[in-house]
Amino acid sequence: MIDRSIATQILELIRNEGLEAGEHLPAQMLADRLRVSRSPVNEALALLHEKGVLTREKNRGFFVARPVVEALSDVVEELGLSETDLITSVYFQIADDRLKGQLPDVFSEQLIRTRYGLTRAQLNAVLSRIAQEGWAERKPGYGWEFSPMLTTPDSLLKSYRLRLALEPAALLEPGYRLERKVLERCREVEKHLLAGGIETDTADQLHERGVRFHESLVEGSGNSFFIDTIRRVNRVRRLLSYRSMQHRERYAEHAKQHLRVLELLEQERNEEASDELRQHLLHTLDALARIREIFEP
Known part of the structure; x- marks a missing residue:
């Protein structure tokens, strides 16, 4: 499942920085700016290319097809990128449950999937976001572990x-x-x-x-x-x-x-x-x- 929130953040960057048609969007630069790995960035760029926001040139990457001047919420809705509501909702519920001490330090994917009623794709999207943001990581071999965080x-x-x-x-x-x-x-x-x-x-x-x-x-x-x-x-x-x-x-x-x-x-x-x-x-x-x-x- 593509993390559409990354695509939304890329749109926001294009809008806030006033990027014009033809400007290059290097994947590594975006990954550094958004503090995520290149994989979800590349997926988001491909999605925005499909939506007509970006153009793609072989061996060169992605470029702005048109500037984003409308309100971000209008653009997101128009492009159908607001489908992250479920993932975002579960993400914040896990965060809140963690702060309340209702989730163990070490947990299995099955625990999260069952507790929050997720499909396999939704589970992967939620855990990918949590891992990218640094408050949980996969253990060697099996399971996941919450990172030491500010919880008080x-x-x-x-x-x-x-x-x-x-x-x-x-x-x-x-x-x-x-x-x-x-x-x-x-x-x-x-x-x-x-x-x-x-x-x-x-x-x-x-x-x-x-x-x-x-x-x-x-x-x-x-x-x-x-x-x-x-x-x-x-x-x-x-x-x-x-x-x-x-x-x-x-x-x-x-x-x-x-x-x-x-x-x-x-x-x-x-x-x-x-x-x-x-x-x-x-x-x-x-x-x-x-x-x-x-x-x-």
């Missing part, structure tokens, strides 16, 4: 304190540079959220947009140690991040804070941007502390 309120708050030490410092690295195209892409995402996306985006979309903003800022440092650390932290906080989205009222202020950081970086006022980012993370820590009851098993 204290662990989530500790991850933010690590980010509080790391992210503002990244903006002060010698030679820091946030490319204009990246800055504009980040700005458009925040404007989209303030224009209604906070209420209408899925938990997946909200999480990925927040992750992409913060990773983009750290990537501007060019320091591979900073970049690797922030990516690892973001992978393991995913489950609790999803649950925190039950309370979205804090996101409007977060988006405004993100825009302020971008404005300062654009003006090369990195010390002020670093201070602003630090205040933003402190604000988030405070907000999470006040809603910590939703993270309790």
